Amino acid sequence: MSIKEDEFINALRKRGYRATRQRLTILKALRGSSTHPTAEELYNMVKPQIPNISLGTVYRSLELFERLGLLQKLSLGKSPCRYNGNPKMHYHAICLSCGRVFDVDEPVPNDLGRRFSEKTGFKITGYKLEFYGYCKECLSKSRKPEVR
Amino acid sequence: MSIKEDEFINALRKRGYRATRQRLTILKALRGSSTHPTAEELYNMVKPQIPNISLGTVYRSLELFERLGLLQKLSLGKSPCRYNGNPKMHYHAICLSCGRVFDVDEPVPNDLGRRFSEKTGFKITGYKLEFYGYCKECLSKSRKPEVR
DNA sequence: TTAGATGCAAAGGGTTTGCAACGTC
DNA sequence: GACGTTGCAAACCCTTTGCATCTAA
Numbered sequence: 001m002s003i004k005e006d007e008f009i010n011a012l013r014k015r016g017y018r019a020t021r022q023r024l025t026i027l028k029a030l031r032g033s034s035t036h037p038t039a040e041e042l043y044n045m046v047k048p049q050i051p052n053i054s055l056g057t058v059y060r061s062l063e064l065f066e067r068l069g070l071l072q073k074l075s076l077g078k079s080p081c082r083y084n085g086n087p088k089m090h091y092h093a094i095c096l097s098c099g100r101v102f103d104v105d106e107p108v109p110n111d112l113g114r115r116f117s118e119k120t121g122f123k124i125t126g127y128k129l130e131f132y133g134y135c136k137e138c139l140s141k142s143r144k145p146e147v148r
Numbered sequence: 149m150s151i152k153e154d155e156f157i158n159a160l161r162k163r164g165y166r167a168t169r170q171r172l173t174i175l176k177a178l179r180g181s182s183t184h185p186t187a188e189e190l191y192n193m194v195k196p197q198i199p200n201i202s203l204g205t206v207y208r209s210l211e212l213f214e215r216l217g218l219l220q221k222l223s224l225g226k227s228p229c230r231y232n233g234n235p236k237m238h239y240h241a242i243c244l245s246c247g248r249v250f251d252v253d254e255p256v257p258n259d260l261g262r263r264f265s266e267k268t269g270f271k272i273t274g275y276k277l278e279f280y281g282y283c284k285e286c287l288s289k290s291r292k293p294e295v296r
Numbered sequence: 297t298t299a300g301a302t303g304c305a306a307a308g309g310g311t312t313t314g315c316a317a318c319g320t321c
Numbered sequence: 322g323a324c325g326t327t328g329c330a331a332a333c334c335c336t337t338t339g340c341a342t343c344t345a346a
Contacts, residue, residue: 018320018325039311054328059311069280075223078337080310091261093270104264113239113279116252121284122241130276131261132217136269166300166345187336202303207336226312228335 030085069125178233
């Protein structure tokens with residue numbers, strides 16, 4: 001865990017960013033969470049350790065982490081964005097009816113996007129795969145399922 | 149084209165929604181556009197034909213179309229959401245530096261998500277695959293590329 | 297006829313931002 | 322000491338919503 005922390009600190013310094021207590025604490029909270037917390041949830045998770053941290057700092061850190069490829073940002077319908085700091089890439093399935101986010105544990109085609117990258121010179125640092133549809137519960141409840 | 153329009157009208161009526169001029173016009177504008185317009189861009193595209201249409205109606209229609217699986221909504225960083233009405237599924241590659249959206253014309257693994265669906269009873273109506281990274285131009289310009 | 301849809305405009309709220317103070321290097 | 326970062330709170334602006342009116346069925 002501390003080895004990873006060093007890696008993170010180096011990754012920041014290498015690019016001229018500072019390894020502040022706020023950033024370290026936020027990333028640790030994100031990594032330690034198996035859910036996909038919102039910015040506000042992270043704010044509350046971090047507050048016991050840094051009581052006067054501000055929500056703005058959380059947003060600024062998350063934006064930086066995204067640019068550094070350290071997390072996945074999930075923009076769901078109306079609800080606030082959720083952040084996935086799990087280094088293991090995985091898919092999500094999002095229910096269009098209740099809005100819940102499900103993890104999908106399926107193998108990832110490992111050459112996904114390689115051809116595009118070679119053809120265009122686009123450097124892929126990450127990807128996001130989201131399935132949309134309706135979860136079991138909503139399907140059984142809905143009187144008018146909007147399913148193709 | 150008119151056949152497709154009939155299909156759309158039926159899809160709406162079947163579920164108790166009305167086939168209004170606004171909805172038909174908005175969907176046609178979206179289908180006829182190869183870019184991924186924002187709600188406001190669609191609003192301006194439709195305005196010549198329905199001068200007193202409101203932005204709220206555009207948003208409400210787009211939200212309905214999404215629930216019906218007729219479009220793909222793309223939530224990009226800070227910019228407003230973009231809507232992809234191209235019936236042919238495709239991927240996108242989003243540059244984290246300049247924010248541009250590139251279409252990826254690569255074959256889609258056709259059984260993606262099938263296992264998850266069978267296992268969990270989740271009914272998949274669509275999916276979204278986005279690559280993140282840095283486009284050629286930004287890579288060559290950037291003095292401090294934030295690339296892993 | 298009547299229930300769903302629209303137009304309008306105001307409200308909403310997640311996210312961003314300016315600036316002075318602070319902390320890292 | 323210099324400059325990147327934070328805290329605070331106000332501003333932003335995309336998106337949603339309430340309500341009277343309209344219209345598709």
